[in-house]
Amino acid sequence: MARMWFAGPARRPPAAGRPKALRLGFTLEPGMRVGLFGGSFNPPHEGHAHVAETAKRRLNLDRVIWLVSPQNPLKSRDETADLAERVAQARALARGPGMIVSDLESRLGSAYTIDTVRTLKARFPGVKFVWIMGADSLAGFHRWRGWTQIMRETPVAVVSRPWISLKSRFAPAARRFAAFRLPSQQARTLADREPPAWVFLFGRFNFQSSTQLRERLRRSRS
Numbered sequence: 115m116a117r118m119w120f121a122g123p124a125r126r127p128p129a130a131g132r133p134k135a136l137r138l139g140f141t142l143e144p145g146m147r148v149g150l151f152g153g154s155f156n157p158p159h160e161g162h163a164h165v166a167e168t169a170k171r172r173l174n175l176d177r178v179i180w181l182v183s184p185q186n187p188l189k190s191r192d193e194t195a196d197l198a199e200r201v202a203q204a205r206a207l208a209r210g211p212g213m214i215v216s217d218l219e220s221r222l223g224s225a226y227t228i229d230t231v232r233t234l235k236a237r238f239p240g241v242k243f244v245w246i247m248g249a250d251s252l253a254g255f256h257r258w259r260g261w262t263q264i265m266r267e268t269p270v271a272v273v274s275r276p277w278i279s280l281k282s283r284f285a286p287a288a289r290r291f292a293a294f295r296l297p298s299q300q301a302r303t304l305a306d307r308e309p310p311a312w313v314f315l316f317g318r319f320n321f322q323s324s325t326q327l328r329e330r331l332r333r334s335r336s
Contacts, residue, residue: 137221140179140214144240147174147305149271151246152181152219152227156194158204161248165273169246170212172315173271174302177212178246180204181230184220228260231267242305243268249275249282249314256286265291269304270312283314 142148149169155162158180166178182201185194197220205215224230227245235243245268247255252272255261264270265287272282282288288295294310296303301313 142238142241146176147242149175149178149244149246151178154183155200155204158207163207165248168273169271172301173304180208180215181219182217226259228263244305245270248273253282253285265310269307269309272314274316
């Protein structure tokens, strides 16, 4: 005979059987305009800060979240510094209100940008996300997993970088989505646009690069 249960306070399952709540370390409200600035930041430098600050100002964003990747799938693990070290260095550079540095991708177990973007959109409905990258990233964007889906999931802002800006404007991704590029004068409307939509932001150059800094460190050690 089936057992009968009397109504009473709901009992929570044992802690060991419950999935742990993901602590993001930040909160976002519907209607916010939020830039997602992903990268390995190996190491972070003033060029990264320049990209983040330019995007925040030109796109009229409320927040910019630096998503420090545990490991770039396109780069060697041997040359990637410890995640905690890179996060700490990025926090020292991410100046001003609205700048957030996060190791979210490590806690999500997310190796690919497309998964991170979809997770954040599901977690924060009503938030207007924009993916931010430097022009050097646009040049190789077509090698990212799900790059066409990224363009269709969220608007994208590309900030000019030395030496590569002109070349990146003719990269496969730029050509593929040429019809959806906005004039830079409309950059402040990007977060309100339905993707695909992207903009190329020109401005002063910052000549620092992670590659040069790693090479300088190798030379000093040798």
